Amino acid sequence: MRLLLVDDDDGVRALLRATFEAVDVHVAEARDADGAELEIAAARPDAIVLDAGLPGRNGLTFCAALKADPETHHIPVVLLSGSADADDVIAEEIGADAFVLKPFSPLELLAVVERLAGGLHGMPFRAERKRLPDEQLLLYARDLRHLLEREREQRRLLESAYHETVTALASALESKDTETSAHSQRVHHYAAELAREIAPEIAEDPSVQYGFMLHDVGKIGIPDEILQKPGALTQPERSLMETHTVIGEEMLRGVTLLRGGGLEVVRSHHERWDGDGYPDGRPGTDIPVAARVFAVADALDAMTSDRPYRAAAPWDQAGREILAQSGRQFDPMVVQAFVEREPLLRRIRAELAVLAA
Numbered sequence: 001m002r003l004l005l006v007d008d009d010d011g012v013r014a015l016l017r018a019t020f021e022a023v024d025v026h027v028a029e030a031r032d033a034d035g036a037e038l039e040i041a042a043a044r045p046d047a048i049v050l051d052a053g054l055p056g057r058n059g060l061t062f063c064a065a066l067k068a069d070p071e072t073h074h075i076p077v078v079l080l081s082g083s084a085d086a087d088d089v090i091a092e093e094i095g096a097d098a099f100v101l102k103p104f105s106p107l108e109l110l111a112v113v114e115r116l117a118g119g120l121h122g123m124p125f126r127a128e129r130k131r132l133p134d135e136q137l138l139l140y141a142r143d144l145r146h147l148l149e150r151e152r153e154q155r156r157l158l159e160s161a162y163h164e165t166v167t168a169l170a171s172a173l174e175s176k177d178t179e180t181s182a183h184s185q186r187v188h189h190y191a192a193e194l195a196r197e198i199a200p201e202i203a204e205d206p207s208v209q210y211g212f213m214l215h216d217v218g219k220i221g222i223p224d225e226i227l228q229k230p231g232a233l234t235q236p237e238r239s240l241m242e243t244h245t246v247i248g249e250e251m252l253r254g255v256t257l258l259r260g261g262g263l264e265v266v267r268s269h270h271e272r273w274d275g276d277g278y279p280d281g282r283p284g285t286d287i288p289v290a291a292r293v294f295a296v297a298d299a300l301d302a303m304t305s306d307r308p309y310r311a312a313a314p315w316d317q318a319g320r321e322i323l324a325q326s327g328r329q330f331d332p333m334v335v336q337a338f339v340e341r342e343p344l345l346r347r348i349r350a351e352l353a354v355l356a357a
Contacts, residue, residue, distance in 0.1 A: 001024075001025050001026065001046045001047070001113075001114070001117050002025075002026045002028065002043065002044075002045045002046050003020060003025050003026065003027050003028070003045060003046065003047050003048070003049060003113060003117075004027075004028045004029075004030065004036060004039050004040065004045035004047070004048045004049070005017065005020075005027055005028070005029050005030070005048075005049050006029075006030045006031075006032070006033070006035075006036045006048065006049065006050045006051060006054065006059070006062075007031070007049075007050075007051040007054075007080065008031045008032060008051065008053075008054055008055055009051070012051075013029050015106065016049070016106055016109070017029065019106040019107070019110065020106075020110060020113075023110065025110070025113075028043070028045065031054075031055075032054050032055055032056050032057070033054055033056060033057040033059075033061075033062040034056070034057075036048070036050075036062065040072060040075075044075070045075060046075075046076075046117040047075065047076045047077075047078065047113045047116055047117040048066070048075055048076070048077045048078070049078045049080060049109065049113065050062065050063055050077055050078065050079055050080065050096075051080045051081070052079055052080060052081035053081065053082065059079060059080075059081075060079075060090065060094050063077050063079060063094045063095060063096050064094040064095060066095075067094065067095030067096075068095075073095070076097040076098075076113075076116035076117060077095070077096050077097050077098075078096070078097065078098045078099075078100055078109065078112055078113060078116065079091050079094075079096040079098070079099050079100070080100050080102055080104070081099070081100075081101060081102060082101070082102035082103070097116050098112050098116060100112065182352060183216075183301055183305065184212075184213050184214075184215070184216070185213075185352060186301045186348070186349060186352055187212060187215070187294070187297045187298050187300075187301045188209070188212040188213050189348045189352065190296075190297035190300055190301060190345050190348065191212045191290075191293050191294045191296075191297035191298075192209065192212065193341050193344055193345060193348065194293045194296060194297060194334060194337045194338060194341060194345075195208070195290070195293050196341075197337035197340055197341055198289075198293065198333055198334060198337045199289050199290075199293065202261055202289060202290045202293070205260075205261050205262075205290075206257055207257055207258055207259060207260045207261045207262035207263075208260075208261035208262055208265060208290045209262075210257055210258050210262045211258060211261060211262030211263065211264065211265030211266050211290065211294075212265060212294060212297075214248070214252065214258070214262075214266060215248070215265055215266055215269050215294060215298065216244060216248065217248045217251055217252065217266065218243070218244035218245060218246065218247030218248025218249070218250075218251060218266070219244045219247075219248075220247075220251070221243070221244065221247040221251075222240065222241055222243075222244050222247075223240075226240060226241055227241075228308050229308060229309070230308045230309055231309055232309065242270070242278045242279065243279075245266065245267050245268070245269070245270055245278065245279050246267065246279050248266040248267070249263055249266050249267040252266060261288065261290045264288035264290055264291055265288070265290050265291050265294050267279065267280075267291075268280070268282065268287055268288055268291035269291045269294045269295055269298055270295070271283075271287045271291060271292075271295070272295075272328070272329045272330075273287070273292070273327060273328060273329060273330055273331050273332075274327075274328050274329070277329075284331075287331075292330070292331040292334050293331075293334050293337075295329070295330060295331075295334070296322060296330050296331075296334045296335065296337075296338055299318075299321075299322065299325075299329070299330070300318055300319075300322060300338070300345065303317070303318035303321060304318050304349070315346060315349075319338075319342060322335060322338055323335060323339070
């Protein structure tokens with residue numbers, strides 16, 4: 001919806017613009033009737049909010065002219081006035097579609113504008129009681145708080161929907177890589193637990209959390225005959241498999257919530273502490289910390305899960321292998337975090353197994 005706001009008070013225009021644009025109403029502005037005519041000629045508004053006390057041609061005169069002109073008479077006009085001299089009767093005589101007495105609630109004004117722009121006409125709006133002039137800022141503050149609360153709730157719902165979408169995508173990947181059921185869910189929990197031990201800030205970073213869940217999304221670009229091959233991969237097949245990290249990063253590069261730590265996990269979770277990993281051969285602390293954390297979580301679940309080419313190893317055996325790879329495949333600090341959190345990781349696996357049953 002496009003609204004034309006005509007008022008010579010810069011503060012009123014700024015506050016109304018902030019209120020209306022927060023709910024996706026495009027606001028054009030003018031300080032007087034001449035400026036309003038130029039705005040109307042440039043782009044016809046869906047509604048006009050017009051101050052009665054404009055300099056030069058006042059709002060009453062300008063409203064009457066708008067309603068007398070066949071080109072503009074259909075545009076709904078909401079008349080604002082801080083004077084007792086203007087009332088519902090005068091507003092009706094000049095053709096205004098609604099009359100709002102200052103000071104007013106911006107959200108109440110928004111409701112009037114939306115009703116009129118939608119073609120719904122009725123009794124003119126006015127406050128339930130006469131408000132004092134110093135109430136205006138209080139009304140704006142109240143409405144701003146309401147808008148912030150609504151925006152916060154909408155953000156929460158959006159984040160929930162985004163999380164559900166990511167979970168569904170990870171599940172779809174697991175249906176392609178048929179022997180890794182619930183892998184993304186388990187490694188997500190393992191990695192988050194390890195991160196709390198050595199880098200709490202990444203444990204709470206939504207980008208990193210989504211990167212944990214979508215670390216293998218690039219396998220969508222790997223042929224099924226390679227993903228599900230029961231035997232060892234040939235060197236060309238292994239080289240193709242290793243491209244899944246770069247494919248995944250390219251797929252997710254344009255996703256805002258994954259920029260930063262999340263993309264680093266997707267690209268670098270197969271790097272090794274000794275520099276012999278892929279795709280970039282980054283060694284030691286050159287590997288992003290979130291990817292170093294995730295490498296241990298990923299290896300733990302890979303070793304304790306069935307694969308097309310081998311059966312799952314016992315948990316204790318997997319733990320010994322992680323310890324043996326400290327300073328070689330894995331960051332020693334993350335391996336120490338594994339030692340500290342191992343009972344919790346074992347409990348996570350058991351709880352997720354119960355939920356999956």
